[in-house]
Amino acid sequence: MFPFKIALNTSTLFPFNLNVIQQIEVAEEAGFEGIELWMQDIEAYISGGGTIQEIKSALERANIEFINAITFFKWADVDAEVRKAAFEQAEKEMQLLKLLGCKYIAAPPFGNVEGTNLDEMAEYFNYIVRLGRQVGVEPxxxxxxxxxxxxxxxxxxxxxxxxxxxxxxMLLDPFHMYVGGSDFSGLKSLKGEEIGVFHINDYPNNPEKDELTDQDRVFPGEGALPTEEIAQLLNAIEYDGYLSLELFIEDFKGKTAAEVAKYGHNSVRKSFELL
Known part of the structure; x- marks a missing residue:
């Protein structure tokens, strides 16, 4: 049984230097149902002469849901002026993303957040979500x-x-759970509806946790991640949304983008299949 849907975070394809249209086409060919595009790639395509309508049409042709955009605005920064600029940036980006039918936008702890306490973060997150809901894109x-x-x-x-x-x-990621010391059993405390997207990747036993970088991520099933346990936990809290493959591997040893995407899709399905 496989109660989830599978998406591709296009960071996985970064070594191939594809534009957003090509990324969407590769994801379609590999069988992905959803996609996470990076704002930098959307903006690069448009600044290069492409149009919003071309991206939207490519998504429609592929029948792929644009589930989430990856971007970086300093919504939780300790500096009020920096936060103000971040909210303006986010609103502008969400207005563009709305035209593309994007569902979510990621809000990570980007910027100088060390001096921001969690209650302040909650206040700022409330603001950014209300802003997004006015536009029609959910942070x-x-x-x-x-x-x-x-x-x-x-x-x-x-x-x-x-x-x-x-x-x-929330947007959850097992790599960040592992390196930050979050126990996977903590997923039991959540409701499935509290998870917007669940990133999928794996991590090796070496190097040590403190020394791991994003580039050390590997395909699911090829590292130490307890994939079967996580699949069971997600199913138990009734999460049936997207598992989105997010890798930052810099060299795929001669494989094509299509081969990497297909292999990635199969690895997600195989690793998170419920017995």
């Missing part, structure tokens, strides 16, 4: 395992609860 709370603040599942759950946002959601 989802992401934690980073090596962030100075908002580095664990417990912290993210606290911020989500304290934000007083109805039906607020």
């Amino acid at each position: 989802i709370l992401e934690f980073w395992g090596k962030a100075k603040k908002l580095s664990t599942l417990d912290e993210a759950h606290y911020v989500l609860d304290k934000s007083n946002i109805s039906n607020g959601k």
